Amino acid sequence: EPEVTQTPSHQVTQMGQEVILRCVPISNHLYFYWYRQILGQKVEFLVSFYNNEISEKSEIFDDQFSVERPDGSNFTLKIRSTKLEDSAMYFCASSVGAMGNEQFFGPGTRLTVL
Amino acid sequence: DAKTTQPNSMESNEEEPVHLPCNHSTISGTDYIHWYRQLPSQGPEYVIHGLTSNVNNRMASLAIAEDRKSSTLILHRATLRDAAVYYCILRWAYNTDKLIFGTGTRLQVFP
Numbered sequence: 001e002p003e004v005t006q007t008p009s010h011q012v013t014q015m016g017q018e019v020i021l022r023c024v025p026i027s028n029h030l031y032f033y034w035y036r037q038i039l040g041q042k043v044e045f046l047v048s049f050y051n052n053e054i055s056e057k058s059e060i061f062d063d064q065f066s067v068e069r070p071d072g073s074n075f076t077l078k079i080r081s082t083k084l085e086d087s088a089m090y091f092c093a094s095s096v097g098a099m100g101n102e103q104f105f106g107p108g109t110r111l112t113v114l
Numbered sequence: 115d116a117k118t119t120q121p122n123s124m125e126s127n128e129e130e131p132v133h134l135p136c137n138h139s140t141i142s143g144t145d146y147i148h149w150y151r152q153l154p155s156q157g158p159e160y161v162i163h164g165l166t167s168n169v170n171n172r173m174a175s176l177a178i179a180e181d182r183k184s185s186t187l188i189l190h191r192a193t194l195r196d197a198a199v200y201y202c203i204l205r206w207a208y209n210t211d212k213l214i215f216g217t218g219t220r221l222q223v224f225p
Contacts, residue, residue: 035213048212
């Protein structure tokens with residue numbers, strides 16, 4: 001069964017450093033998402049991406065964040081200058097269509113900012 | 115965004131049916147009712163969704179009240195693997211496709 005994969009599973013970084021979280025969505029999916037979950041808290045939407053552009057973003061997704069689909073398979077989330085409060089699980093998701101279609105989530109990347 | 119209310123936690127014994135309730139009294143006519151779950155240390159996983167009629171799939175059943183102000187996710191025979199946090203989410207059919215997660219219901223399943 002096809003699945004969303006994410007690398008790395010755990011990333012440790014120093015405050016102020018740039019990190020890139022990588023995701024490989026399911027191959028025939030067209031809509032891509034990033035969510036995050038701070039330990040013990042809700043899953044929060046960050047951004048949705050379709051047709052090589054951002055379709056929606058949350059207030060959390062400020063200028064420090066960017067997304068890219070550099071080739072036909074990868075979908076990346078970059079945090080330019082990490083803060084302590086960026087420590088969280090980051091989940092990538094994809095769906096074949098928008099709106100009512102189910103979103104398939106990856107296993108997540110745990111980001112720890114020291 | 116329309117709000118949902120779920121109990122914080124529920125318990126079940128293995129192989130018994132589980133009924134997970136969700137109240138959504140401010141639901142609009144175009145809101146779909148989606149259920150996702152999150153197993154420990156994993157990403158969320160789609161379970162089922164519906165609009166007005168009851169729905170069944172291989173994982174669960176979704177019973178939607180006639181006035182659509184509440185719904186119930188039914189696991190017909192709980193297994194230990196069903197222990198997870200279950201989220202009831204309303205998605206506006208013609209607007210955003212983001213998922214807005216609440217705190218969900220933590221289901222414990224005992225052998």
